[in-house]
Each structure stands twice: as structure tokens, then as C-alpha cells.
Amino acid sequence: MSLIPFRTKRSGGMETGSMATLADFRNEMNRLFEGFFSRPLTTSSWFDTIEPGQWLPTVDMSENDTQIHVRAELPGIDPKDVDVSVSEDRLVICGEKKSTAESSGEGWSHRESQYGSFSRAIPLPESVDPAQVTARYDKGVLTVELTKSPSSAARKVPVLTK
Amino acid sequence: MTSQTQINGPARTDRPCRRPEPSLTYQPNVDILDHGAEVLFVADIPGARADGIDVTFEDGVLAVQAAVPPRELPGRPLRQEYGVGDYRRSFRLGDGFDPARISADYRRGVLTVRVPRLAAVLPRKVEVRTA
Numbered sequence: 218m219s220l221i222p223f224r225t226k227r228s229g230g231m232e233t234g235s236m237a238t239l240a241d242f243r244n245e246m247n248r249l250f251e252g253f254f255s256r257p258l259t260t261s262s263w264f265d266t267i268e269p270g271q272w273l274p275t276v277d278m279s280e281n282d283t284q285i286h287v288r289a290e291l292p293g294i295d296p297k298d299v300d301v302s303v304s305e306d307r308l309v310i311c312g313e314k315k316s317t318a319e320s321s322g323e324g325w326s327h328r329e330s331q332y333g334s335f336s337r338a339i340p341l342p343e344s345v346d347p348a349q350v351t352a353r354y355d356k357g358v359l360t361v362e363l364t365k366s367p368s369s370a371a372r373k374v375p376v377l378t379k
Numbered sequence: 380m381t382s383q384t385q386i387n388g389p390a391r392t393d394r395p396c397r398r399p400e401p402s403l404t405y406q407p408n409v410d411i412l413d414h415g416a417e418v419l420f421v422a423d424i425p426g427a428r429a430d431g432i433d434v435t436f437e438d439g440v441l442a443v444q445a446a447v448p449p450r451e452l453p454g455r456p457l458r459q460e461y462g463v464g465d466y467r468r469s470f471r472l473g474d475g476f477d478p479a480r481i482s483a484d485y486r487r488g489v490l491t492v493r494v495p496r497l498a499a500v501l502p503r504k505v506e507v508r509t510a
Binding site: 354 | 408409410411412413421423424425426427428429450452453454455456457458459460461487488489
């Protein structure tokens, strides 16, 4: 019984067998720490719960006077497998990243990408018009453009003087 | 008497002094799949420009580099959960691979590099002749 598996000749320096789980653990810890230090503490992403078997895509959000832009990194996804839905105060992006036939075939593998279903509900800072939303997917990035509803546009209040 | 050799020459005043822009480099997630006759490297590089991707194989090292245009945020940023920067990662493969037949394709933000093994190192089935 060997506690530490020998590296096979073909591994060429990559982990294999039970050592792969150690690499997974290390990568996960790296990712956790990177996420801790890179995310601004004021986001509500801390409250996103992750179901086992799920992963969360990271998003960018920006706004100007009339629009809100949301970008999510979703490499390797078939646009048909993504659902984007909008209500007045939140944007929900969910879908599934399926393994391709190649990546699920036989052969020793070292996997770092996350596969499976994902779902993110992003609260929006202002209410938007659900009818005026566009989404496009290019080079692995999903960009959603939302138009703010006119009622939420700031109205200048004239100051009356006697 | 001291003599000073000017190594760089007199200071140039015709060129504006330009500092290199600071940028971060990221290591992309890569899935490695061994299919026997070839090894696949599947790298997640969303947002990379197709013409800015560089894949080289030299001295047994496969190196991937991809240029990513800077983040263009229309308006005021509200949330930034991911960094934007160039991707760079390399792998030491060693001998037994055929650099002439390496191919790569980029689709939906995923770069797939196929590195075939040399025919000489593939297991060869030996036919047994019976009398």
C-alpha cells in the first residue's frame, strides 16, 4: 500500500491520482484568497450562496445616466444554454456550462475549469425597463445592457423663492 | 584626470518620456486532457483578442499568451469582480511531442491547443504471426 503515489513517466510534472485532489485544494484556496482580496467588501456577493455542484460567474457592473451595463465572464458556453431574465430591480443570469464531448472522454485529465449549472441574481441599483434589455455573447463574455426606467431618472426640483 | 564614457549617449529630447502602463497578468484556468495520441490544453481566456493570442512550443515548453483589451466601462463602475489583463501560462511537456503538428483554435473565449505525440513514442501494436 503506498500512501504517496509515484508520478508516472507520462505525467511530465503534472499531478495525477490522489495528488490531483491536493492540487484542487490548493487551487481552491488560491481562488478563495484571490476572491477575498480582489472583491470590494461592499458588494453583496458575500451573500450569494453556492449550492454544491454550482459555480458562480464573476460580473462587472457600471452605469451612466440612462443605462446599466453588466458583464459576466462565461467562457465556453453555448448561448442557447444561458438564460437572462430581468425584473424591475434585479437581473438573473443562469444556465449550464456543459462538458464537451472531448472533455468528458477517456484519458487522464487535470481539470481547473468549473462546469455545471450556475445562477446569479444581481440586484440593480435602480429600476429598469424589462422591455429594453439587450444581451450579447462575444469571446466568452456576456454583456447585458439595461435601460433605466424613466420614472427612476432624477428629476430636478426647482427651488421656489418668495 | 577622469574620463567618462557615455554609454547611453546624450539625453534625447525629441522623444517624450512615456512610462509603461501598469497591467496585471493572469494565469488562466486550463484543463489538460490526455487522449493518448494527443494532449489537449483547454484554456479559459474570455475577452482575449483573437489576433493577440500567441501559442509557442519550444524546448519542450508550451507557452500561451493572450492580449486582452482594457476594460471599457461605459459610465461609473458599480462592481468589479474580475480583473482584466493579459493571460499568460506555460507548461513543461518534455520530449515525445510533435511541434510541427500542433494546432490551436479559439472559440467562445476558450482556446484549445492540440499537441500530438510523436508517432515513434506511441504504443505500437505488434502483430503475432502464427505458423
